[in-house]
Amino acid sequence: MQASDQQLESAGNTLGEWLAEHGKTIATAESCTGGWVAKVLTDRAGSSAYLMAGLVTYSNEAKQAILGVEESVLAEHGAVSEPVVRQMVAGAIRAADVDIAVAISGIAGPGGGTDEKPVGTVWFAWGTGPDRIETSVQCFDGDRDQVRRKSVLYVLQGVTEFLKTL
Template identity: 80%
Template sequence: MQATDQQLQEAGNALGDRLVEQNKTIATAESCTGGWVAKILTDRAGSSAYIMAGLVTYSNEAKQAILGVEAPVLAEYGAVSEAVVRQMVAGAVRATGVDVAVAISGVAGPGGGSADKPVGTVWFAWGTGPDHTETRVKCFKGDRDQVRRQSVLYVLQGVTEFLETL
């Protein structure tokens, strides 16, 4: 499934609307999507009312230095893992003071996959901090662009749904 530009824009607008309605701020902590979620959110005029920061932490070193992801967690589970995206959310909330943060880490391809984490595997987390974080894993089909687009759409929709529970 390909996520179109229109679908991404609509999902970004829906999340922006929800953040405005709830008077909440958001930060993104992105790896494989390279800032695409933040880009979609900031495409909208007035988005400075709700988006505080977009952190691209592509390398393990950046995840540790900027978000406080623990080296032993990276060593044991790898960057594409539930444990790491949980720590990415906590670190983004801590670093920016936002109400909600989102984290994405995955294998977009074409290389880099393994038997337990094939190309297309993406871990997501969103939450208000370490005590209230949801995680999900998906394995998307397609090339690098398709995996990244689907990841962006999935997280925008997931965070919008999460905010309904707050």
């Protein structure tokens, strides 16, 4: 999977068009992508109608303070885990008072990987509330930039497909 600037722009436009057409709002809770999802969404004119917040919660402390991720969940599962991205989505919805949120937490590299969670491991979540959250884990190859680009494209496409089921 590649993730060119054109692919990112197209995916951001597709999601933005859906949100605008349906009058829905979104927030992002990003770690390894450092706000890139929010950046792609704001590249589209009129995005202030649907993008309410882009929360970069890179540290565990920020995940706790801003998104309400529980310290015990971080200690037990680590920041790059399904329980954490679930709590990030729920926290972003609460913090930004939005209809939909996406969350990303991963290991973009070049260091930081383990046997259990190698470089390129990224957890994703998107949803409309604690009872309606989808999650996914991917292990992308490539350097730091490629892992991050692929992560942004994956979440934009994933949340767009999810929203079509609403």
